[in-house]
Amino acid sequence: MGEAIGELLPLAVGVAISPIPVIAVILMLLAPRARASGLGFLIGWVAGIVIATTVLIVIANAVGMTASSGEPKTPVSWIKLLLGVLMLTLAAKQWTTRPVQGEAAELPGWMKAIDKLTPARAASLGALLSAVNPKNLMMCAAAGIAIAQGEMGAGGETVAVAVFTVIAASSVAVPVAVYLTNAERMRGPLNTLKAWLEHNNATVMFVLLLVIGTVLLGKGLSGLIN
Numbered sequence: 160m161g162e163a164i165g166e167l168l169p170l171a172v173g174v175a176i177s178p179i180p181v182i183a184v185i186l187m188l189l190a191p192r193a194r195a196s197g198l199g200f201l202i203g204w205v206a207g208i209v210i211a212t213t214v215l216i217v218i219a220n221a222v223g224m225t226a227s228s229g230e231p232k233t234p235v236s237w238i239k240l241l242l243g244v245l246m247l248t249l250a251a252k253q254w255t256t257r258p259v260q261g262e263a264a265e266l267p268g269w270m271k272a273i274d275k276l277t278p279a280r281a282a283s284l285g286a287l288l289s290a291v292n293p294k295n296l297m298m299c300a301a302a303g304i305a306i307a308q309g310e311m312g313a314g315g316e317t318v319a320v321a322v323f324t325v326i327a328a329s330s331v332a333v334p335v336a337v338y339l340t341n342a343e344r345m346r347g348p349l350n351t352l353k354a355w356l357e358h359n360n361a362t363v364m365f366v367l368l369l370v371i372g373t374v375l376l377g378k379g380l381s382g383l384i385n
Contacts (some may be wrong), residue, residue: 161289163319170302171326178360180204180288185271185353188282188338189346190274197335201276203285205328207301211290212320215303220353226354235304240379243296246372250365250383255363285331292366298327301375342351 177320184204185195222234276284289295306319336351338345 162346163305163311164322165343166305167302167319167323168326169371169374170298170305171323173291173367174208174298174327175330176363176365176367177292177294178356179292181334182353182356182360183270183284183329184224184287184334185349185356186270186273187276188334188349189353190276191279192274192276193342194339195278197338198302198322199281201328201331202290203282204285204331205285205324207286207289207291208295208324208327209320209355210286211296211299212302212306212323215300216306216316216320217304219307220328235308236382237380238304238379239301239375239382242301243372243379244372244373247274250368250372253361253365257365258358274282289327294315294364298371301371332382340375 184197184200187193187200190196273284290299302323306316306323309315309319311319334345334349338349
């Protein structure tokens with residue numbers, strides 16, 4: 160299990176430091192329905208991570224991730240290689256579209272109406288951003304493969320999913336928890352963090368995708384060569 164958890168950590172951190180969901184939850188916490196919407200978004204975010212990762216583990220177990228020798232099957236190596244290439248492609252896109260010095264960062268249009276979301280819609284948005292967003296889905300796919308390859312049994316896989324989810328959801332859970340503890344005191348820091356993430360969104364995602372894409376590319380090539 161230790162080796163599988165080691166592979167999961169960078170993937171979980173990759174999901175956690177995605178700026179867009181953090182900006183989204185901060186905007187909700189600065190809105191009139193802060194408490195209900197923030198909690199709804201967090202529930203949806205966690206549920207999306209758990210469901211996406213679990214489904215991908217089930218698929219990985221169904222097709223079999225390791226050969227009789229214990230080494231990854233060739234298709235698994237190809238999948239890791241493909242995920243690595245896709246992440247590096249997205250990294251290049253993030254770098255080329257980053258705002259230049261003094262230019263305002265462009266955010267998704269749906270964020271303009273985020274302060275009007277009901278708790279149910281906030282939960283749906285959280286689930287969509289965690290389970291359907293292509294960047295996060297690739298992270299969850301890689302996590303599912305890593306867990307399936309660990310051959311830990313149902314109990315071990317449950318623990319691995321829990322560890323992955325706790326780390327991946329932390330960047331959304333922490334602002335919500337801190338806000339609920341002291342709402343007024345957190346408004347200033349949340350505004351500061353939102354402004355920084357808005358301007359550095361593309362750069363953060365570039366570094367994240369570059370590092371994890373390179374790791375997956377290396378693992379895929381290593382599996383094919385060996």
